[in-house]
Amino acid sequence: MLNTSGxxxxxxxxxxSGLPLHYSLDNxxxxxxxxxxxxLKGVWKEFSEWKEEQARSLLRALxxxxxxxxxxxxxxPRALLxxxxxxxxERHEFLVLDYSDDxxxxxxxxxxxxxxxxxxxxxxxxxxxxxxxxxxxxxVYVGDDSGDMPYVRYIDDPTFDATxxxxxxxxxxxxxxxxxxxxxxxxxAARRLHVDHGLxxxxxxxxxxxxxxxxxxxxxxxxxxxxxKRDLTPFPxxxxxxxxxxTDFSTIFxxxxxxxxxxxxxxxxxxxxxxxxxxxxLRVAPYAADAPPRTACGPACHQLFVAAxxxxxEPDVYNLLRTVLEVSPDAEPxxxxxxxxxxxxEVAQLASVIIKKLPAHKVPLPSRAAATPxxxxxxxxxxxxxxxxxxxxxCTAANKCPCAYNGAHCSxxxxxxxxxxxxxxxxxxxxxxxxxxxxxxxxxNGKPNSRRNQACPCRQAARECDPDVCTGCASRDHTLGCCQxxxxxxGARKKTVLQKSQWGTGVFAAERMVPGDLICExxxxxxxxxxxxxxxxxxxHRRCNYLFDLNPEFAVDAVHAGNESRxxxxxxxxxxxxxxxxxNGEPRLGIYANRAIxxxxxxxxxxxxxxxxxxxxxxxKDNGAGQESWMSSFTDPADDDTQDWTPxx
Numbered sequence: 001m002l003n004t005s006g007x008x009x010x011x012x013x014x015x016x017s018g019l020p021l022h023y024s025l026d027n028x029x030x031x032x033x034x035x036x037x038x039x040l041k042g043v044w045k046e047f048s049e050w051k052e053e054q055a056r057s058l059l060r061a062l063x064x065x066x067x068x069x070x071x072x073x074x075x076x077p078r079a080l081l082x083x084x085x086x087x088x089x090e091r092h093e094f095l096v097l098d099y100s101d102d103x104x105x106x107x108x109x110x111x112x113x114x115x116x117x118x119x120x121x122x123x124x125x126x127x128x129x130x131x132x133x134x135x136x137x138x139x140v141y142v143g144d145d146s147g148d149m150p151y152v153r154y155i156d157d158p159t160f161d162a163t164x165x166x167x168x169x170x171x172x173x174x175x176x177x178x179x180x181x182x183x184x185x186x187x188x189a190a191r192r193l194h195v196d197h198g199l200x201x202x203x204x205x206x207x208x209x210x211x212x213x214x215x216x217x218x219x220x221x222x223x224x225x226x227x228x229k230r231d232l233t234p235f236p237x238x239x240x241x242x243x244x245x246x247t248d249f250s251t252i253f254x255x256x257x258x259x260x261x262x263x264x265x266x267x268x269x270x271x272x273x274x275x276x277x278x279x280x281x282l283r284v285a286p287y288a289a290d291a292p293p294r295t296a297c298g299p300a301c302h303q304l305f306v307a308a309x310x311x312x313x314e315p316d317v318y319n320l321l322r323t324v325l326e327v328s329p330d331a332e333p334x335x336x337x338x339x340x341x342x343x344x345x346e347v348a349q350l351a352s353v354i355i356k357k358l359p360a361h362k363v364p365l366p367s368r369a370a371a372t373p374x375x376x377x378x379x380x381x382x383x384x385x386x387x388x389x390x391x392x393x394x395c396t397a398a399n400k401c402p403c404a405y406n407g408a409h410c411s412x413x414x415x416x417x418x419x420x421x422x423x424x425x426x427x428x429x430x431x432x433x434x435x436x437x438x439x440x441x442x443x444x445n446g447k448p449n450s451r452r453n454q455a456c457p458c459r460q461a462a463r464e465c466d467p468d469v470c471t472g473c474a475s476r477d478h479t480l481g482c483c484q485x486x487x488x489x490x491g492a493r494k495k496t497v498l499q500k501s502q503w504g505t506g507v508f509a510a511e512r513m514v515p516g517d518l519i520c521e522x523x524x525x526x527x528x529x530x531x532x533x534x535x536x537x538x539x540x541h542r543r544c545n546y547l548f549d550l551n552p553e554f555a556v557d558a559v560h561a562g563n564e565s566r567x568x569x570x571x572x573x574x575x576x577x578x579x580x581x582x583x584n585g586e587p588r589l590g591i592y593a594n595r596a597i598x599x600x601x602x603x604x605x606x607x608x609x610x611x612x613x614x615x616x617x618x619x620x621k622d623n624g625a626g627q628e629s630w631m632s633s634f635t636d637p638a639d640d641d642t643q644d645w646t647p648x649x
Contacts, residue, residue: 302348376407426469437473439484440516487518524558571604
């Protein structure tokens with residue numbers, strides 16, 4: 001709704017948001033608060049007058065247009081009117097007349113013939129009710145749902161307990177939205193103070209008078225940067241042609257490093273899975289000199305000759321090189337030359353000068369060896385992964401190592417040395433006569449043989465093979481198809497199709513499957529226990545549950561995002577089972593075949609005794625999931641000491 005009265009000018013003792021002005025007079029370098037307040041009030045007054053007239057003009061534009069002049073149309077002869085009689089045997093004929101703009105017929109009528117089309121009632125099956133979801137191939141971290149309510153759900157359904165649902169919310173979703181008019185006022189006032197009065201944007205932000213930060217604070221962009229790519233309100237007095245400060249490369253690069261997820265499952269900034277940002281690595285002295293020599297990158301390579309004269313670069317390129325070296329001081333000059341678009345020998349000369357000024361040092365390790373570490377990460381039902389460690393010394397509780405506190409193995413993401421005593425050692429499996437390693441062997445009746453399953457220490461610990469240390473089974477190279485215990489991380493899933501089953505939509509095999517084959521990963525939103533409770537109101541009302549417990553801190557809920565695994569129906573006579581595995585330090589849930597499956601067979605899973613609560617009735621035998629699958633919390637089969645492929649009951 002338009003505010004035709006414009007914006008109210010602020011009081012003398014209030015800022016543009018109606019709040020008292022907060023500023024400090026202790027710093028003489030700050031801009032004058034009285035000047036900032038005066039400019040803000042001036043912009044506010046100008047904008048209020050313009051907004052009022054703009055609103056009037058928009059309202060005038062909503063007036064209906066004048067009625068058009070209608071020309072009389074000659075009546076159609078009765079003989080040419082269509083007949084209301086319908087015959088299933090006669091051939092129908094009707095006349096067509098063309099009229100020109102002056103309402104007179106320009107041609108003689110001509111006849112068209114048509115055959116009757118009879119549409120039988122219920123010729124098409126009615127579409128069953130369904131719910132939409134966002135397809136995804138990886139789980140998405142959500143944590144806790146927002147406490148801001150976007151709307152009242154199922155407000156027209158008297159069977160829904162809206163009161164219980166509303167108890168989980170604290171605010172309305174729109175209460176935190178910024179007023180775009182107020183943003184425009186702040187931008188224009190900051191521009192005038194900078195251009196007309198010579199105050200820097202940094203000083204303006206330090207006064208604390210503006211209701212929004214002008215410049216970026218860490219990874220959060222400021223108001224000026226946010227509005228560079230935005231169409232602002234066409235306030236004629238705003239300086240849209242003014243160049244606002246952009247974030248320098250050093251800040252952007254540091255933000256990318258902080259938000260970069262180094263987990264081998266992700267290797268991307270701002271990944272959708274992990275909730276915690278990774279800190280910058282510990283500064284270490286460059287050790288590139290110890291690396292084996294590389295082939296010269298070109299005629300100007302630093303390995304061939306050194307630049308004769310001192311190097312002088314543009315400030316932007318110099319800052320780029322310094323920023324990269326601060327994070328990766330051991331980077332090769334050949335690689336840095338590509339990044340900086342400079343000759344390799346010049347890069348090497350300038351890099352040697354920059355590295356000497358960096359406060360880098362080797363982190364010494366204590367000479368005394370640590371005690372034999374203890375681990376608890378093989379009990380996946382109770383294990384919650386911790387943030388990677390980044391401390392000095394051995395990975396012990398005395399050194400405040402989070403991995404030691406949690407009973408977890410250190411991973412490649414941790415900042416400890418590769419030979420840390422808490423690192424997972426991997427397996428020594430080698431391919432058998434069939435060219436397979438770390439696999440589940442099958443006995444004569446097609447059932448998995450648990451004894452050979454125990455041979456692989458990774459399988460025994462409910463882990464997928466680590467591509468860094470499990471070298472004998474070639475788990476790093478998925479194209480070889482050798483390692484049979486790295487299916488989730490390689491996406492080695494089986495082909496399936498969605499189609500109608502006797503219980504609604506179901507998942508069917510599109511190829512042959514044998515016990516131990518990964519069919520797909522069960523993915524969805526990673527949520528905390530409190531959110532599982534808040535969503536239970538809707539779960540019970542919809543009578544559809546897509547929840548799998550992953551560990552005490554997280555559950556996977558596929559109600560809003562997921563893949564085909566959410567459609568697997570329930571049956572006590574199952575042919576697939578769910579298994580939680582630690583994949584490169586991350587617990588993930590795979591759906592595996594537990595018996596031989598032929599193409600065309602429906603995939604069925606036993607969701608456990610709680611399944612009846614969500615709508616299958618007291619008798620769960622051969623009952624499916626209705627229109628879509630209903631899932632209940634599932635006991636982790638990895639807790640079973642036998643580690644076989646029998647589904648949890």
